[in-house]
Amino acid sequence: MNSILNPLEDLKKTLSFSTFTSSKKKRPKTGLAPGSIIYTGKVYSEKIEIEVIDFTADRIQEVSILDMEDLHQYVKSDSVTWINVQGLHDVELISNIGSIMGVHDLTLEDIVDPQQRPKVEEYEDYAFIALKMINFNETKRRIEVQQVSVVMAKNFVICFQERPGDVFDDVRKRLRNSKGRARQRGCDYLGYMLLDIIIDYYYETLDGVYNQIERLEELVIRKPERVEMLQIQALKKDLIQLRKHMKPVRDALLTLLTRDTGIFTSNTLLYLRDSHDHVEQVLENLDTYREMISDVMDIYLSQLSNKMNEVMKVLTLIATIFIPLTFVAGIYGMNFEHMPELGWELSYPYGFYSIIGAITLTMIIYMKTKRWF
Known part of the structure; x- marks a missing residue:
């Protein structure tokens, strides 16, 4: 070999x-x-x-x-x-x-x-x-x-x-x-x-x-x-x-x-x-x-099952990280007239992205501590 x-x-x-x-089985001697x-x-x-x-x-x-x-x-x-x-x-x-x-x-x-x-x-x-x-x-x-x-x-x-x-x-x-x-x-x-x-x-x-x-x-x-x-x-x-x-x-x-x-x-x-x-x-x-x-x-x-589990694990982690980020983005996307950060000139680059970064970092550290990945 x-x-x-x-x-x-x-x-x-x-x-x-x-x-x-x-091919289909045949019985040519049947009846003989x-x-x-x-x-x-x-x-x-x-x-x-x-x-x-x-x-x-x-x-x-x-x-x-x-x-x-x-x-x-x-x-x-x-x-x-x-x-x-x-x-x-x-x-x-x-x-x-x-x-x-x-x-x-x-x-x-x-x-x-x-x-x-x-x-x-x-x-x-x-x-x-x-x-x-x-x-x-x-x-x-x-x-x-x-x-x-x-x-x-x-x-x-x-x-x-x-x-x-x-x-x-x-x-x-x-x-x-x-x-x-x-x-x-x-x-x-x-x-x-x-x-x-x-x-x-x-x-x-x-x-x-x-x-x-x-x-x-x-x-x-x-x-x-x-x-x-x-x-x-x-x-x-x-x-x-x-x-x-x-x-x-x-x-x-x-x-x-x-x-x-x-x-x-x-x-x-x-x-x-x-x-x-x-x-x-x-x-x-x-x-x-x-x-x-x-x-x-x-x-x-x-x-095959392990490979599928790895794929699902990665997708789940990504989805878990983006759930709170989606929540924060949803709040800032609402059309309220009076919001505390709207009058601050640097509210978007510093306020919004700081919250997003802090949440993401906190979740990654937590998941790493739990050995989820």
């Missing part, structure tokens, strides 16, 4: 979610039969890309799939296969992948729904995990969210992404590097690595949110007039949306830990338990940041 150089310009870049819009495969999101690329990383402890192969028939060789292979699908808008292609790899229509229905709540479902031959991939974009100063669905079988893992671009580069590097456990374990460990890297980026996202809150808090204290209520409210809304996406992940991991899915071995469950602990920490931090943004809101309102 950059330091506060141009506060007003920085705050115009308040956090916003790339997938959250103010269960298992109807209909894509309900945006189209981010013209063509869906399918990448395959097939590996054993001794070798690794990376290919791009152009013909769906090439997927048949990975259904019951002896190696571990990671199939990464980028794009969900071509429902016919997604349906073909599901048919070849033995994925149920209900699972495919959830896969092509970007608004699907994070969850875990067990089937006879595989486990289905849906969750959100969340990443803080430093360049655009915004949080990017996309749907990620993971299908884990005995010998393959299919990862469906809403659009190109992900956080799995570190996993790819670990697979290409023959050292370590990445290629020594099976599909369950590969699935764990994908889940763990997604959860790790939750930390990165919250760090970006924390920095935004700190900048906003500092600016509210220094120059509250440069902050708008909508900016604080937008950040607060983003934190609520983050919790909406992150909290179900804890329940999903707990399901994997407590149920015997037959996919994860006891050794991998140990690592998965660590990921569950990380999600707990993320949620604790998220609750803390929600309290922080509420405190920023309170500070902002307090600063």
Whole structure:
């Protein structure tokens, strides 16, 4: 995060979610039969890309799939296969992948729904995990969210992404590097690595949110007039949306830990338990940041109130000083024929202004003594 150089310009870049819009919600699947495969999101690329990383402890192969028939060789292979699908808008292609790899229509229905709540479902031959991939974009100063669905079988893992671009580069590097456990374990460990890297980026996202809150808090204290209520409210809304996406992940991991899915071995469950602990920490931090943004809101309102009080204080002092002066001026402005000072040549410069000055000085000394200013 950059330091506060141009506060007003920085705050115009308040956090916003790339997938959250103010448009009206629509339910395009209302009334349809269960298992109807209909894509309900945006189209981010013209063509869906399918990448395959097939590996054993001794070798690794990376290919791009152009013909769906090439997927048949990975259904019951002896190696571990990671199939990464980028794009969900071509429902016919997604349906073909599901048919070849033995994925149920209900699972495919959830896969092509970007608004699907994070969850875990067990089937006879595989486990289905849906969750959100969340990443803080430093360049655009915004949080990017996309749907990620993971299908884990005995010998393959299919990862469906809403659009190109992900956080799995570190996993790819670990697979290409023959050292370590990445290629020594099976599909369950590969699935764990994908889940763990997604959860790790939750930390990165919250760090970006924390920095935004700190900048906003500092600016509210220094120059509250440069902050708008909508900016604080937008950040607060983003934190609520983050919790909406992150909290179900804890329940999903707990399901994997407590149920015997037959996919994860006891050794991998140990690592998965660590990921569950990380999600707990993320949620604790998220609750803390929600309290922080509420405190920023309170500070902002307090600063505005204090500023208004200072203005009213100055206006009140001025009005209080001028009340007796107005009274004296009113007396001398009356059209009486007989007034004691009218026959004195210096009555106006000495008499009138002396009274005015004496009253003003007396009131200022009195107010200063009372510490009104």
